[in-house]
Amino acid sequence: MIKNMKESKGNDFDIKRAAEEVRNLSFNNHVCIGCGICESTCPVEAIDLKDMGAISRNKFNTEFSGHDKLNQNIIEDNEDLKLTIDEHKCVLCGMCSGLCPVDALKLTIDDTPIREMDIYPHYNDYARIDDDECIYCQKCQTACPRDAIIIERNLPKRSDLVTGEIDVTEDKCIYCGICAEMCPAEAIEVDRETGKESIVIDKDKCVYCLVCKKSCPTNAIDALCRICSYGEYDINPENAIVLGSSVLDQELCVKCGWCEGVCPTNAAKTKKAFEGTLEIDQDKCQTCGACIDICPCNVLSFVVPTGPGQKLDKILKKEEYCIRCGACAKACPNDAITVKITNIDHTPTNSKTWINALNALKN
DSSP states (O other): OOOOOOETTTTEEEEEEEEEEEEEEEETTOOOOOOOOHHOOOOTTTEOOHHHHHHHHHHTTTTTTTTTHHOBBSSSOOOOOOOOTTTTTTOOHHHHHOOOTTEEEEEEETTEEGGGTTSSSOOOEEEEEEEOOOOOOOOHHOOOOOOOEEEEEEOOOOOTTTOEEEEEOTTTTOOHHHHHOOOOOOOOOOOOSTTTEEEEETTTTOOOOOHHHOOTTTTTTEEEHHHHOOOOOOOOOOOOEEEEEHHHOOHHHHHOOOHHHOTTSSSSEOOSEEEEEEEOOOOOOOOOHHHHHHHHTTOOEEOOOOSSSSSOSSSEEOOOOOOOOHHHHHHHHHEEEEEEEEEEOOOOOHHHHHHHHHHHHHO
């Protein structure tokens, strides 16, 4: 009999079996979205998914919903293990690994992931950002519900975008500090202490807007914006280009499409593996927010009334960003949500076992 060996690492774990080949099943708790696909498709019923509704409620400040909640109102790091695997039952077949939509479970055979092996089917989904088209606006970084995108940008110098002249006639200056208070670029510092009066203008910050000149009560400031007065004769367009780079964490990314939806230059592209529908029975919904908390894609949110006496749906959905994982339906205590998978885009397989498992997801 071959015995599986389980090794726990924090809130992740590995199950390993050594025979003619070494099989290793690892679980990344922070990647798991709690959809339960692994639990429902495991042929030996070795996987137990915890109560994801309770886990997600413990993590978030539930007075908020949507992007504000996910990005700003996480009240504690959640260390609860989302699922357990009975290593005595598990045969390391790889079904959970192959069908997990976010690769939280990863089976390797002799250190090679099965998703890199042609004999195992895998989903045809992707997410990518074209740096040649990206203008580094960071809209995708802000919208990403999984914090999977980091946009680093190098901004041009102000002096390369606007030029001018500015000077203070200290004989006229009374060091009142009005110019410093009015300066929108915070480029002026005034020391008003008696006997130590001084005024300093940081020309690296100055944008030559002339606000200081116009607000000075003693006309002590002389300023000129060359761009406004003479046009962009001395500005090199190449110096105005914003440079940068984009990093897309494929481990955290769920291919929801938010990045593509908000990108103004079509630099972000995504493709989902599942097609289907998301249906909400508004009559059954009790607005507990469990679905909002668990959704990895910020698809669901509470409806905000815009006027008195409005009769609105209880839950709003942005179905174009849904990946049909079914986590919301599993977390809902009132069976108010139905997620249907109508098509799965995956690589070919001749295995009847895998075909049946993939077809079972559609049911």
